[in-house]
Amino acid sequence: MSQPRDAGLTASELNIHDAILESALAVTNAIANLIKCATDSQEEIVAQGRGSSSHAAFYKKNNRWTEGLISAAKAIAVATNLLIETADGVIHKTHNLEQLIVASNEVAAATAQLVAASRVKADFMSKTQDRLETASRAVTEACKALVKAVKTIAAKQLEQQEASVDYSKLTRYEFKVTEMEQQVEILKLEKELTNARKKLAELRKFSYHDEEEE
Incomplete structure (x- = not known):
């Protein structure tokens, strides 16, 4: 998404691209913080739950939780890659605005899955879990902002099309x-x-x- 601008773009198109880039980058930055908080939460859960056993033994004993966490992490990775690819595609006209909305919604859903997986084993009133929950809300809000920006762009494009007829x-x-x-x-x-x-x-x-x- 950091490729140089197309000199042939109009001022309106440049504004659209800037809006998409700004919103998409806000989502990816929020995701980066989410992953950090999720890692901290996971380490805290393992440290408090394994006692004198090894990390491997804890994960084996709690394999269902581990599988849920891994599945959620994979979902986050896939959704983030799709979001970046789609945002870049919208700018280069290989993807449409609707695809970007779907990609953003996938990120929000994967985020909820990750938090839910962590919440299963987290201690009540855990500060680390609280930070993860806050990071999750930041991702959700960033996704909402991206969707709102895209819908605003789509509405303006529709108005322009209708005005031409x-x-x-x-x-x-x-x-x-x-x-x-x-x-x-x-x-x-x-x-x-x-x-x-x-x-x-x-x-x-x-x-x-x-x-x-x-």
């Missing part, structure tokens, strides 16, 4: 054709939405099954 200049025939085209487009999108939801449900079923086998 003067329906008052259409003949009655042209108006009717345009109206029918929009109805057809809506039906196509509704069908695509139904199919996409079915596919997502199948993917999630496979994902849950895959996690149970690991």
Whole structure:
């Protein structure tokens, strides 16, 4: 995301890119702090729970918790990489704004998973866990800010598109054709939405099954 700017971009496009970069970097910075806090929390939990046993023995004894923590850490890594890739893609026009919103939501979901996994073994009133919870909220807020920025950009782009069309200049025939085209487009999108939801449900079923086998 740190590549030089395209000299051919308009001032409006540069502002959009700057807004996306600023919001995406805020998320990645919050994630970096989250990972640090999660590591501190994990070390505290192991130190307090293992007694005189080794780290390996503690992880083996608490294998379900360990698996949950590893799964959450993997989810964070994948979601962060997707976010960076998508933000870069939006800037270089290989990805769209909707993909960036989904990537941001994935980061927020993975963050919640990580905190939940840590919370299972954390001591009540643990300062380390409190810092992790605070870091988690910072990631969530940064993700919300990114989504808000993207939606604002999308709304402005839609306004510009609508402003470029003067329906008052259409003949009655042209108006009717345009109206029918929009109805057809809506039906196509509704069908695509139904199919996409079915596919997502199948993917999630496979994902849950895959996690149970690991």
